[in-house]
Amino acid sequence: MITELGHFALVLALGVALVQVVVPLVGAHKGWAGWMQVSVPLALVQFGLVAGAFAALMHAFITSDFSLRLVVLNSHSLKPMLYKITGTWGNHEGSLVLWTLILALFGALVALFGRGLPPGLKARVLAIQGLIGVAFLSFSLFTSNPFLRMAQPPFDGQGLNPLLQDPGLAFHPPFLYLGYVGLSVAFSFAVAALIEGRIDAAWARWVRPWTLAAWIFLTIGIGLGSWWAYYELGWGGFWFWDPVENSSFMPWLFAAALLHSAIVVEKRESLKSWTILLSILGFGFSLIGTFLTRSGILTSVHAFSTDPTRGYYILGILAFFVGGALILYAVRARELEAKGVFSMVSRESALVLNNILLAVGALVVFTGTIWPLLAELFFDRKLSVGAPFFEAAFTPFIVGVAIVLPVGAMLPWKRARLAPALRKLAPAAALALAVAGLAWSVGTGRSLLAPIGMGLGAWLVFGAGTDLLARTGRGALPARLGRLRRLPRADWGRVLAHAGLGITFIGISGLLAWQVEDIRTAQVGETFSVGGYEVTLEDVSRAQGPNYETTVATIRIARDGREIAVLRPEKRVYPVQGMPTTEAAIQSSALRDLYLVIGDPQDNGGWAVRTFIKPFTAWIWTGILIMSLGGLVSLSDRRYRVAAGAARRGRAAARGVPAE
Amino acid sequence: MKRLLLILTLVLTQVAPPVWAVTPDEVLEDPVLEARAREISKGLRCVVCRGENIDESNAGIAKDMRILVRELLTEGKTNDEVMDFVVERYGEFVLMRPTTEGANKLLWAAGPVLFVLALLMAGLWLRARQKASGPGEEALSAEERARLDELIKG
Numbered sequence: 001m002i003t004e005l006g007h008f009a010l011v012l013a014l015g016v017a018l019v020q021v022v023v024p025l026v027g028a029h030k031g032w033a034g035w036m037q038v039s040v041p042l043a044l045v046q047f048g049l050v051a052g053a054f055a056a057l058m059h060a061f062i063t064s065d066f067s068l069r070l071v072v073l074n075s076h077s078l079k080p081m082l083y084k085i086t087g088t089w090g091n092h093e094g095s096l097v098l099w100t101l102i103l104a105l106f107g108a109l110v111a112l113f114g115r116g117l118p119p120g121l122k123a124r125v126l127a128i129q130g131l132i133g134v135a136f137l138s139f140s141l142f143t144s145n146p147f148l149r150m151a152q153p154p155f156d157g158q159g160l161n162p163l164l165q166d167p168g169l170a171f172h173p174p175f176l177y178l179g180y181v182g183l184s185v186a187f188s189f190a191v192a193a194l195i196e197g198r199i200d201a202a203w204a205r206w207v208r209p210w211t212l213a214a215w216i217f218l219t220i221g222i223g224l225g226s227w228w229a230y231y232e233l234g235w236g237g238f239w240f241w242d243p244v245e246n247s248s249f250m251p252w253l254f255a256a257a258l259l260h261s262a263i264v265v266e267k268r269e270s271l272k273s274w275t276i277l278l279s280i281l282g283f284g285f286s287l288i289g290t291f292l293t294r295s296g297i298l299t300s301v302h303a304f305s306t307d308p309t310r311g312y313y314i315l316g317i318l319a320f321f322v323g324g325a326l327i328l329y330a331v332r333a334r335e336l337e338a339k340g341v342f343s344m345v346s347r348e349s350a351l352v353l354n355n356i357l358l359a360v361g362a363l364v365v366f367t368g369t370i371w372p373l374l375a376e377l378f379f380d381r382k383l384s385v386g387a388p389f390f391e392a393a394f395t396p397f398i399v400g401v402a403i404v405l406p407v408g409a410m411l412p413w414k415r416a417r418l419a420p421a422l423r424k425l426a427p428a429a430a431l432a433l434a435v436a437g438l439a440w441s442v443g444t445g446r447s448l449l450a451p452i453g454m455g456l457g458a459w460l461v462f463g464a465g466t467d468l469l470a471r472t473g474r475g476a477l478p479a480r481l482g483r484l485r486r487l488p489r490a491d492w493g494r495v496l497a498h499a500g501l502g503i504t505f506i507g508i509s510g511l512l513a514w515q516v517e518d519i520r521t522a523q524v525g526e527t528f529s530v531g532g533y534e535v536t537l538e539d540v541s542r543a544q545g546p547n548y549e550t551t552v553a554t555i556r557i558a559r560d561g562r563e564i565a566v567l568r569p570e571k572r573v574y575p576v577q578g579m580p581t582t583e584a585a586i587q588s589s590a591l592r593d594l595y596l597v598i599g600d601p602q603d604n605g606g607w608a609v610r611t612f613i614k615p616f617t618a619w620i621w622t623g624i625l626i627m628s629l630g631g632l633v634s635l636s637d638r639r640y641r642v643a644a645g646a647a648r649r650g651r652a653a654a655r656g657v658p659a660e
Numbered sequence: 661m662k663r664l665l666l667i668l669t670l671v672l673t674q675v676a677p678p679v680w681a682v683t684p685d686e687v688l689e690d691p692v693l694e695a696r697a698r699e700i701s702k703g704l705r706c707v708v709c710r711g712e713n714i715d716e717s718n719a720g721i722a723k724d725m726r727i728l729v730r731e732l733l734t735e736g737k738t739n740d741e742v743m744d745f746v747v748e749r750y751g752e753f754v755l756m757r758p759t760t761e762g763a764n765k766l767l768w769a770a771g772p773v774l775f776v777l778a779l780l781m782a783g784l785w786l787r788a789r790q791k792a793s794g795p796g797e798e799a800l801s802a803e804e805r806a807r808l809d810e811l812i813k814g
Contacts (some may be wrong), residue, residue: 136794234679234718242711270789343790352786355777364771371758371767384705384715385754393771521684599683608684 003068007147009611010097013049014137016042020107020130024123036123040111042197043126044064047108049102056098058088067153070094070146076159077574078547086170087160092294093146095173099290100136102174102181106210107133107230110185117206124192132184135317141410143310159576162548168228175221176248180286182214183251183279183574188259189278191325194332201569206264209281209635211262215255216631222248222620223624234582236595236612237619238511240383241390243298245290246369253362255283257355264351271348272336274355277329284322285362291318296448342401343415350408361397368393402456402505405498410470424470428462443513453509459467460502464495493634497627504623510616521606530612533594540598540607548572553598553607555585569598593617642643681716686723689728697730700742704729705754713756796812 020042027035060068061084064077074091075084083090089098091425114122140146163169183618189207193199225245226238239245258278292298295311319603342348376382393618406428410421436455443450471487472480516531527536539554550572557565567585575583587594592615688694700805701715708723714722714729725746732742746754758764 003692016736183796221736236714240711321788341789344786349786352782356775356782360771360775360778367767367770371764381763382751382753383754383764384711385758385767386703386705386711388703388757392757393768397775431692519684521680577676602684660701 002056002059003147006053008018010053013046016046017130017133021361024127028120028123032318036119039123043107043111047104050104054097054101059090066157069150072157073158074160077156080546083165088162089173090160093144096140096144096148099177102177103133106185121192124195125188128188128191139313143313149498160469162574162579162581168224174225176218179214179218179221182229183283183286187211187283189446190276194328197332197335199336204262208262208533210630211258212635214416215259216628218252223621227621231584231586234597236614241387243369244293246365247292250285250365253358257358258261258282260351260354273333278322280325284552287318287569299332323482345418346415346416347411350411354405357400361394373574402460409467413432423580425466428466432459433460447513450513451511454506456551457502461499464499469496488635489637493630496630500623500626503619506615507619511614515614517613521602522609530611535611548574554597567596569596573597588618685724693733697733700729700739701726705756705757707750
């Protein structure tokens with residue numbers, strides 16, 4: 001019964017979304033206040049309905065209702081409760097309902113918090129959100145219905161992929177969806193602005209928090225995914241340039257670019273048309289990611305053609321929204337004339353350079369991701385584009401970002417001179433060079449990766465510090481400290497996010513340059529030495545988990561005779577799926593991770609043991625965490641919270657100014 | 661299948677998970693040769709996997725390819741000769757780093773060309789912005805000028 005109610009709620013949500021598109025658009029065109037205002041209750045009702053449908057689906061998973069096809073395919077009665085709940089979105093159909101739920105949530109939030117928005121803009125934004133809702137609700141209902149019943153329910157389900165039974169991965173998709181879908185708000189604002197033919201500082205002030213929120217969620221989502229890969233996959237890789245990863249990385253890069261260009265619109269009323277384009281591309285690449293991962297087209301062109309309905313549907317959605325928005329852009333962008341005048345050396349120009357580097361970097365990732373497809377379709381060549389390409393082709397752009405960033409952050413708006421900014425940054429540059437020199441001397445000297453990466457990371461961190469100090473002005477220390485405390489949160493947020501990027505740089509280059517690896521067969525009781533650590537395989541035993549069998553090794557690690565850690569790596573087998581997984585044991589510390597994996601028993605009675613020493617690995621995720629924290633701090637800035645009221649006042653004063 | 665990082669792929673394709681890539685019995689005695697083998701393996705794609713190199717893969721064929729690479733190295737072949745041999749046998753598909761031949765030039769050139777174009781466009785636009793006096797910044801509308809004249813005269 002609950003399942004049927006959920007199904008019905010989803011159908012009803014589609015109906016509500018249709019009304020949410022038509023009525024407010026007509027209202028905004030004709031200037032009928034009532035028709036515009038109806039968008040608010042509609043957005044709230046749509047959220048309620050989709051939430052109801054999602055709750056019903058989750059109920060079926062929690063109660064293990066095996067009359068539901070989706071539950072049979074993706075759940076099992078023995079599964080721990082946490083994974084029964086997260087199993088709701090651990091599959092195509094369920095994750096699509098979650099996607100739609102988050103879309104409706106953002107619509108409802110715009111409806112609730114957008115009180116200060118001009119009624120026409122608000123109605124149009126909610127109508128576009130509704131239109132995206134229509135597309136995805138119909139996609140769900142017509143091609144991927146989660147509520148289909150089984151004619152003959154089996155006794156038990158087929159279980160969830162064991163790799164997904166992990167807290168890191170269980171919460172990775174919701175964060176990514178919050179990011180992808182969050183970009184839809186910027187998209188809706190952009191399209192609404194194009195329809196209205198006007199965009200100003202107030203517009204940017206409304207768009208920025210949403211983009212910032214989406215960027216934070218994407219950052220956390222990508223971070224969770226790479227952290228999961230690190231500890232779960234058994235050899236400690238954290239990024240593979242896999243098409244699926246690239247699909248989340250491209251929107252992240254565009255969101256980062258959009259964040260920065262929206263600042264220029266807000267502060268200087270310039271870069272308007274480019275910001276609109278970025279808003280369209282940001283969400284466009286979210287849709288492209290959805291298409292690439294869900295159509296199966298990347299596995300092979302043939303996998304796509306075996307069941308093309310879903311692929312074509314998403315391609316249709318993609319073509320409609322991105323194509324439609326771009327056509328609208330082509331027609332209307334001319335009307336968005338820039339205002340601010342600025343010189344070649346200025347904060348504006350630095351942000352333009354930032355945008356070029358991020359956007360071109362994202363396009364390089366895109367080209368590499370779809371190249372195998374293009375090569376097969378047009379040149380009849382079956383080839384691969386793997387990590388070596390992306391490392392060679394993408395890295396220069398992110399290195400460019402790192403070089404320019406601290407300088408750009410120090411430049412004043414409008415007209416600047418390079419020399420004073422560089423003079424202030426001289427200590428940071430000296431420190432960064434010192435760090436690079438240290439990295440060079442510590443390393444074996446065979447690779448430039450560590451000195452360059454570490455130096456750039458230090459440049460970013462010290463540059464952020466310089467930025468912070470410069471905000472406190474001149475004078476005595478107590479006065480400067482006082483000013484530091486009163487700095488706007490947006491300043492703190494910027495400094496934190498930039499420093500976080502530097503910390504991630506240090507982590508990645510330390511790991512890539514200095515990792516030590518050891519693979520061997522060890523007898524129980526045997527001690528061997530890896531990178532200055534003495535590793536002893538003490539014991540190997542078997543145990544039983546809730547829904548798996550496991551082999552646990554006890555490994556003691558000592559340095560100079562002093563015990564550092566006892567680690568217990570596991571090798572699990574999930575009988576329902578007949579699938580083994582590795583559970584690496586990791587001892588993490590500030591300067592290095594010890595990473596141990598136990599493998600199969602060998603012919604001579606020993607066990608395969610893999611030992612890794614991974615320097616600076618924890619810095620990667622610490623940096624990502626600090627970046628997202630910086631985003632959060634910036635988001636909590638008073639100026640955003642009062643933006644609605646301030647904008648209303650500003651708007652009233654500016655009334656009568658014609659559309660630009 | 662170590663590369664299937666994100667949930668969707670895992671969901672959409674039921675695949676074997678990672679357990680082991682290089683096993684101890686494959687490792688060569690000579691550490692220099694082994695290091696070269698690892699380096700080469702990272703550039704070769706496992707033909708049945710989804711975008712994994714043979715160094716990370718657990719598939720049987722990846723193991724065969726790793727052993728082949730090590731045999732060729734022990735025979736005294738150079739890294740390039742080993743690569744060529746494997747590409748000859750399995751096709752261009754196994755190269756993780758695409759060649760720069762033929763249409764692939766487009767792929768490699770895409771980034772630099774786009775970057776230069778973007779810089780040029782931005783440069784031209786910036787120059788225009790530098791000269792242009794934006795409306796509202798300096799220029800007065802006819803109405804405003806009339807009002808100003810009025811004030812001055814007044």
